[in-house]
Amino acid sequence: MRAAAILFTAPDQVAYQAVDVPEPAQGEILVEAIFTCISPGTELRTLAGKQAGIPGWPLIPGYAMIGRVVYAGPATAHTPGELVFCKGTRRADVHLVWGAHLSHAVLPADQVFPVPVGVDPLEAVTAKLAAIAYRGMTIAHPLPHETVAVIGLGVIGQLAARLHALNGARVLAADRSPQRVEIAQRAGIEAFIPHGGLIEAFRQRLPAGADIIVDATGAPAVLAEAIELAKDVPWDEAPGRSARYLVQGSYPDAMCIPYQSAFRKELILLMSRDEGPRDLRTVLDLMQRGRLRTRDLISTVVPPEHAPEIYQSLNTQSDVLTAAFQWGR
Structure with a gap:
């Protein structure tokens, strides 16, 4: 299927283009993005071509997505309409580092995390x-x-x-x-x-x-x-x-x-070595209980078409903490 994606096409080059994402296989689900969130340090280093292990260009960056399940096979524990956090697609026709900034993600069902009831999706996208x-x-x-x-x-x-x-x-x-x-x-x-x-x-x-x-x-x-x-x-x-x-x-x-x-x-x-499933579940629980607020850390929310300007502002404006892309209503 065709999906829209933010791509790093070469060092310091950002584009918004169509990519191909395969249909879900057995044990996989399809998630439609609502919000994705930038991890400034990692993504700016990737955009500069300095991230270790870059497989090639173009690539889909990002590792934080909130979306809704639109397809879940009979062997999965998820249902269509469920609000989930995930780290992006695991398969596409371009490179992934790590594949979150796109409209639709295909990934194993055990790699998504249900968003607790009452948690604002825009706040939940900062869970990673x-x-x-x-x-x-x-x-x-x-x-x-x-x-x-x-x-x-x-x-x-x-x-x-x-x-x-x-x-x-x-x-x-x-x-x-x-x-x-x-x-x-x-x-x-x-x-x-x-x-x-x-x-x-x-x-x-x-x-x-x-x-x-x-x-x-x-x-x-x-x-x-x-x-x-x-x-x-x-x-x-x-x-x-x-x-x-x-x-x-x-x-x-x-x-x-x-x-x-x-x-x-x-x-x-x-x-500190990144995070694990327990860490993600814990911060989502803290958000649900009102112990952790993060909405004020998202400096701006824009459509993904504005990605080139957003990455430029993150590179030049010290007061921008992070930004979220809104993929749907």
């Missing part, structure tokens, strides 16, 4: 991004008495700050963008612009240092400063719980750790 931040939070495991420093308030940093705060920890977050700081503040996060440098700004608020640093920047230049925000371990103390450095930003390649700083603090380095 929220699940990435949630997985990071689970491995950092903040305790209510601990402090968390979030560096970078892009969409992942915003979500990480909210999820760490849900666990009861005191969260402080910094970004150079006044708009991003304001969004975090409206969500109840103690956010600020680090005038005078990152270390000085945080030390004014956290003299003893942070138990957890969440690096949501993906910027190698930030590492040396951010590591200095971790609390120190006195030499006369018995071994205890060291500070943790959680990498949530999407780094393009190698990152260099300042060894002496990390060594003195007995710093634990944590790498």
Whole structure:
């Protein structure tokens, strides 16, 4: 069948064109898209041709879709009309990285997640991004008495700050963008612009240092400063719980750790590896219970025909967190 898709046709080239998606095979379902959501760090790196493992051009980017099941075979547990989250099509006549920004997706029935009753579909389309931040939070495991420093308030940093705060920890977050700081503040996060440098700004608020640093920047230049925000371990103390450095930003390649700083603090380095089914189900449940709100993180909602302009704005405007494409009414 023919479907409409957003395509990266070459480095820095975006188009809106028709593609072919096969009919569902046994055990597969067909989902008609309502909204898809951009993951800025990953998709901009893919668009620049710098994402590892790009199979070729053209390709369908994206990994977050909310849609309705329009066909489900007798061997599946889904029914037509069901509202679901999925990561996009698994088959098409072009390359997939990862195949969410299109009008119709064919994929195995066990790879979709029902959207709980009462959850706004536009909010639910951020579930993948929220699940990435949630997985990071689970491995950092903040305790209510601990402090968390979030560096970078892009969409992942915003979500990480909210999820760490849900666990009861005191969260402080910094970004150079006044708009991003304001969004975090409206969500109840103690956010600020680090005038005078990152270390000085945080030390004014956290003299003893942070138990957890969440690096949501993906910027190698930030590492040396951010590591200095971790609390120190006195030499006369018995071994205890060291500070943790959680990498949530999407780094393009190698990152260099300042060894002496990390060594003195007995710093634990944590790498969050994407998300899993439990993480997706959990954030959708948090949305249903009103514990996690994400609608304010979608800076704009536009038809997919506007994709070239949207990716350009994400590349040039620091106040744009993410964008959603609306595929149907």
